[in-house]
Amino acid sequence: MGLFDFLKSKPIDYYNVGVTFRVDDVPEDVYEAVLVNDYVNLRTVENRNDVRIYAPDKRIRAQIGVVPSKYLNVVKSHLLRNEKIKAHDSNILEKSSGSLLISIKLKV
Numbered sequence: 001m002g003l004f005d006f007l008k009s010k011p012i013d014y015y016n017v018g019v020t021f022r023v024d025d026v027p028e029d030v031y032e033a034v035l036v037n038d039y040v041n042l043r044t045v046e047n048r049n050d051v052r053i054y055a056p057d058k059r060i061r062a063q064i065g066v067v068p069s070k071y072l073n074v075v076k077s078h079l080l081r082n083e084k085i086k087a088h089d090s091n092i093l094e095k096s097s098g099s100l101l102i103s104i105k106l107k108v
Contacts, residue, residue: 018105019075020093023053023065026100033060039091040064040102044076051075053102064100071104078106 034055041054051067067075094101 018089018103019067019071020101020103021068021071022099022101024099026064026098027062028098030055030060030062030064031095031098031100033062034064034092034095034100036092036095042067042075042079042090042104044079046080051079064102067104074106075104 038056040056042051043054044051049072051072053064053066055062055064089105091103092100093103
């Protein structure tokens with residue numbers, strides 16, 4: 001492998017695979033209220049540098065956390081292009097020790 005081989009690699013196409021990430025330090029009341037397979041709500045505005053993740057409205061109305069910086073641009077641009085991420089396209093895959101594994105499917 002050459003010194004600059006990393007430049008030849010193709011960027012990940014998140015629009016075909018979606019994103020999956022862990023949100024740590026979820027507030028205890030929110031962690032206890034959400035279930036695996038619950039959908040999550042995603043919200044942002046153009047002048048804010050984050051995408052906030054909220055618990056489903058049915059049991060508790062609270063912020064879970066934010067989309068990690070690694071995925072911020074792709075998720076935010078997707079939301080701002082008025083492409084609705086449907087409830088079944090963003091959900092909780094796993095609960096573990098106060099953290100949640102979140103999956104977001106992005107469509108072209």
